[in-house]
Amino acid sequence: MIKFITKRLLIAIPTLLIIIAFGFIMMRVAPGGPFTNERALPPEIERNIQEAYNLNKPLYEQFFIYIKNLSVGDFGPSFKYKDFTVNELIISGLPVSATLGLSSIIISLFLGSFLGIIAAVKRNTYFDYSVMSVSLVGICVPSFVMAPILSLFFGLYLGILPTSGWNGGSILNLILPITALSLPQIAVISRMMRASTIEVLNSNFIRTARSKGLKSSYIIRKHVIRASILPIIEYLAPASAGLMTGSIIVEQIFGLPGIGRYFVVGALQRDYTLVSGVMILYASLLIILILITDILRAYLDPRVKI
Amino acid sequence: MRLLKKTDNLEMSYSLKGRSLWVDARRRLFQNKAAVISLFILIFISIISVFGPFFIQYGFSDTDWSSIYQPPSLENGHYLGTDGNGRDLLVRILHGGRLSLSIGVIATFVSVFIGVIYGTIAGFFGGKLDTFMMRVVEILYAMPYLIFVIILMVVFGRNIYFLFIAIGAVEWLTMARIVRGQTISLKEKEFIETSRALGQSNTLIIIKHIIPNLAGPIIVYITLMVPSVIILESFLSFLGLGVQEPLTSWGVLISEGSREMETAWWLLIFPGSFMVITLASLNFIGDGLRDAIDPKEY
Numbered sequence: 001m002i003k004f005i006t007k008r009l010l011i012a013i014p015t016l017l018i019i020i021a022f023g024f025i026m027m028r029v030a031p032g033g034p035f036t037n038e039r040a041l042p043p044e045i046e047r048n049i050q051e052a053y054n055l056n057k058p059l060y061e062q063f064f065i066y067i068k069n070l071s072v073g074d075f076g077p078s079f080k081y082k083d084f085t086v087n088e089l090i091i092s093g094l095p096v097s098a099t100l101g102l103s104s105i106i107i108s109l110f111l112g113s114f115l116g117i118i119a120a121v122k123r124n125t126y127f128d129y130s131v132m133s134v135s136l137v138g139i140c141v142p143s144f145v146m147a148p149i150l151s152l153f154f155g156l157y158l159g160i161l162p163t164s165g166w167n168g169g170s171i172l173n174l175i176l177p178i179t180a181l182s183l184p185q186i187a188v189i190s191r192m193m194r195a196s197t198i199e200v201l202n203s204n205f206i207r208t209a210r211s212k213g214l215k216s217s218y219i220i221r222k223h224v225i226r227a228s229i230l231p232i233i234e235y236l237a238p239a240s241a242g243l244m245t246g247s248i249i250v251e252q253i254f255g256l257p258g259i260g261r262y263f264v265v266g267a268l269q270r271d272y273t274l275v276s277g278v279m280i281l282y283a284s285l286l287i288i289l290i291l292i293t294d295i296l297r298a299y300l301d302p303r304v305k306i
Numbered sequence: 307m308r309l310l311k312k313t314d315n316l317e318m319s320y321s322l323k324g325r326s327l328w329v330d331a332r333r334r335l336f337q338n339k340a341a342v343i344s345l346f347i348l349i350f351i352s353i354i355s356v357f358g359p360f361f362i363q364y365g366f367s368d369t370d371w372s373s374i375y376q377p378p379s380l381e382n383g384h385y386l387g388t389d390g391n392g393r394d395l396l397v398r399i400l401h402g403g404r405l406s407l408s409i410g411v412i413a414t415f416v417s418v419f420i421g422v423i424y425g426t427i428a429g430f431f432g433g434k435l436d437t438f439m440m441r442v443v444e445i446l447y448a449m450p451y452l453i454f455v456i457i458l459m460v461v462f463g464r465n466i467y468f469l470f471i472a473i474g475a476v477e478w479l480t481m482a483r484i485v486r487g488q489t490i491s492l493k494e495k496e497f498i499e500t501s502r503a504l505g506q507s508n509t510l511i512i513i514k515h516i517i518p519n520l521a522g523p524i525i526v527y528i529t530l531m532v533p534s535v536i537i538l539e540s541f542l543s544f545l546g547l548g549v550q551e552p553l554t555s556w557g558v559l560i561s562e563g564s565r566e567m568e569t570a571w572w573l574l575i576f577p578g579s580f581m582v583i584t585l586a587s588l589n590f591i592g593d594g595l596r597d598a599i600d601p602k603e604y
Contacts, residue, residue, distance in 0.1 A: 015445045026457050140586040142537045144544045144557075145578045148564035156568060237447075245452040249544065253564065263453065264545055267460045279453050 008294065012287045019283045020070070023276035024063055066276075075277035080269045086277040089262055096166060097258035100250070101243050104178050108185035108239070113225075113232055115186070116193020120228075121220065123198060131190060138187025143246045147180035147253040164255035177254045181246050185239050189232055197228040226300060233297050237290045244282050327599075331522075334598040341594025344587035351584055355403030364394035378572050389562065389573055398554050399577050405555040406581070409470060409539045410532040416474025417535075418528060421481025422520065426512050428482070429489030440486065443479050452476075455538070459547040466549055473538050481527060488520050522599040529592035533585040540581065556581040 050056040057065070069076055075086035119131040154176060155163030162173050200206060201224060209219045248260035259278055266274035335341055359365075378395075388394055428439040458472045492498065493516070501511050540557025542548035549555040556577050563574030 018445065022454075023457065026461050136586065136589065140533075140582050140589060141578075142540065142581075142585075144541060144564070145560055145574075145582065148560075148567055148574055149578070152567050152571065152574070241452075245541075248452075249541065252545070264456070267456050268546070270460070275457065279457075282453060 004298075005291070005295070008291050012291070015287060016280065016283060017067075020067065020276065020280055021063070023279045024066065024272075025059075028059065028272070070280070075280075076273040078266075078271055078274050080266065080271040080274070086273050089274060090259060090277060090281060093257060093259040093262050096256050097247055097251070097260060099174070100177055100181060100247050100256070100258065101240070103174070104182040104185065104243055104247075105236075105240060107178065108182040108189055109232070109236075111182075112186045112189025113193045113229065116190040117197050117220065117225065117228070119190065119194045120197035120201065128194075132194070135187035135190045138183045139191075141183075143180050143184060144249045144253070146183055147176070147250055150176050150180055151254065164253075166256050173254075177250045177256060180253075181243060181250050184246070185242065189235065189239070192231050192235060193228065196231045197224060200224050200228040203227075230297065230301055233293050233300065236293045236296075237286060240289050241286055244285075327522075331595075331598040335594050338594040338597065340590045341598075344590035344594075347583060348587045348591065351403060351580070351587075352407060355400045355407060358400040359397050362394065362397045362400075364397050377570070378576075389566075389570070395559075395572065395576060398559060399556070399580050402554045402556045402559050402577065403580060403584075405466075405549060405553065406536050406539060406557070407584070409473070409555070410536040412470045413473040413477065413535045413539070414528055414531045416471060417477035417531065418481055418524060420474065421478035422485050422517065422524065424478065425482040425485025426489050426516055426520075429486035430493055430508065430512055430516060432490070436486070440483075443482055446479055452538070452541070455542065456545070456547060459542060466553070469539065469542070469548060473535055477531060477535060477538075481524075481531070484523055484527060485520055488523055489516055492516055492519055526592060526596045526599060529588055529595055533588040533592075536581070536585065 047056070066076065073087075075090065078084050078086050078089055081089060115131050115135075119128040122128050151161075151163040154161045161176055163176075165173055206219060206223060209223050210216075244260070247258060248264060250256070251258040251260040252264065259281070262274060263278040265271070266278065389398070424439065424443075428436045455472050455476055459469070462468045462472075498511060498515055501515060506514075536556070539548055539555060540560060543555050543557030544561040546561070549558050551558075559577035560574065560581065563570075563577055567574040
């Protein structure tokens with residue numbers, strides 16, 4: 001087990017390095033730097049600025065300086081938000097994005113699997129049809145269509161929920177963003193869960209369990225779920241990636257001060273350090289998640305040896 | 307003479323008996339009502355997107371300051387209303403449809419092209435090369451790919467042709483995986499063995515035997531990928547990184563609409579519905595094709 005985890009972590013290091021290098025190079029290849037203004041700065045001042053941010057050194061040296069700082073957890077100063085370091089920006093945005101992301105993934109996992117299992121058990125009934133058609137809506141309506149419609153309907157017409165703002169993380173402000181973020185994932189997960197549960201229900205070991213005279217609810221709880229949840233576990237990492245990108249949009253629409261918003265602003269303004277900082281953060285989160293899913297799968301599926 | 311007649315008969319009997327996989331698949335597809343209806347809707351939307359603008363009196367970038375934020379009405383010819391610059395919404399939606407649909411199709415083909423070549427090479431040659439190539443795919447999977455597209459769009463400017471390539475370049479991963487899996491199971495089949503025994507080169511085997519046999523999964527995957535590409539393009543345009551004014555796509559229209567929905571709901575609802583209907587039809591067609599071509603799965 002420990003060997004497996006160390007091996008996985010060792011693979012993760014080059015992956016991260018590639019990601020860091022990619023972000024680093026791409027942002028510097030881009031035409032126009034963070035200090036390109038309409039009015040040109042006097043050359044001395046520009047030189048001073050470049051020196052302060054190490055921009056005058058050769059690229060490889062800048063890269064090494066960056067990696068060295070990263071290894072002690074320092075993402076460097078933000079180029080655009082003058083008085084902030086990237087660490088401070090990330091720390092200020094993280095609670096918002098983490099609250100959104102975690103609650104969405106928990107809600108979509110539980111609700112999605114729950115609906116999927118019931119739809120599979122009650123296959124070809126009205127419950128099944130309605131779950132599947134609602135989930136089709138969830139798949140076809142992207143979050144950037146769903147979010148404005150939700151805020152138009154609940155915020156403006158009904159006036160029961162606030163349309164935007166963070167408001168210290170109050171639950172009322174969170175309902176709409178979390179709904180917009182989780183609906184597509186609930187849709188996908190419930191469809192996957194339905195398909196895999198149907199497959200498991202038709203398999204031999206379930207027939208054996210039934211012929212032993214076990215109660216149906218017991219079989220589903222003890223035998224079916226354990227097998228049918230496997231594809232969902234594998235979907236966890238792509239789902240989180242989807243949530244990360246979804247949160248960029250949702251934060252934009254609902255005016256939430258999260259990391260996703262910093263990323264878009266940073267990319268548009270060529271704030272190199274901020275963009276690579278956010279990218280590295282997201283990539284590391286995904287890598288950790290993939291590791292967790294591998295471990296979970298091994299725990300749930302006796303056929304997988306690690 | 308008699309011989310000729312015999313072969314004629316032979317051909318006749320074959321043409322009566324033979325029902326190819328594809329004929330079978332088509333029959334199954336046309337039995338699927340949802341897929342057939344979706345196919346018609348999709349064709350209809352494509353046709354009106356391509357030809358519709360020629361029959362509307364307004365151009366897609368004609369501003370008319372005397373009629374801004376007109377709600378939908380039949381009388382003044384703005385059937386779906388106008389936006390804040392007095393531009394006709396219907397003609398803009400149709401123009402946006404041209405762009406969104408063509409980006410969907412072209413970017414999908416780019417990614418299918420990359421994915422098929424990559425996947426067949428990895429699967430066919432196997433061994434260390436396969437391990438390495440799939441490790442690369444795995445690494446790329448771990449990357450928040452949309453963030454890459456955003457960076458790419460920032461770096462290379464908001465060029466619409468680059469958009470095709472950027473989207474295609476990140477969407478090929480799944481295709482490569484599917485194709486690799488299929489290739490591995492195909493290459494052990496007897497007919498591949500035969501052509502190898504006949505001395506055919508690897509390239510020819512891949513082109514003539516492997517890729518044609520992958521057609522089923524590829525076609526299914528294409529119909530399921532076009533909607534995700536359309537969503538991706540709209541997502542970028544929504545953030546202001548995709549298609550630029552005065553050109554328009556559904557994503558741009560939805561983004562404008564969501565900003566002005568408080569004063570003009572139609573600017574959000576109509577482009578949104580066009581997009582959702584298209585995505586739904588593509589999904590139905592994809593599901594129908596999958597059931598038709600590969601009936602084991604559901």
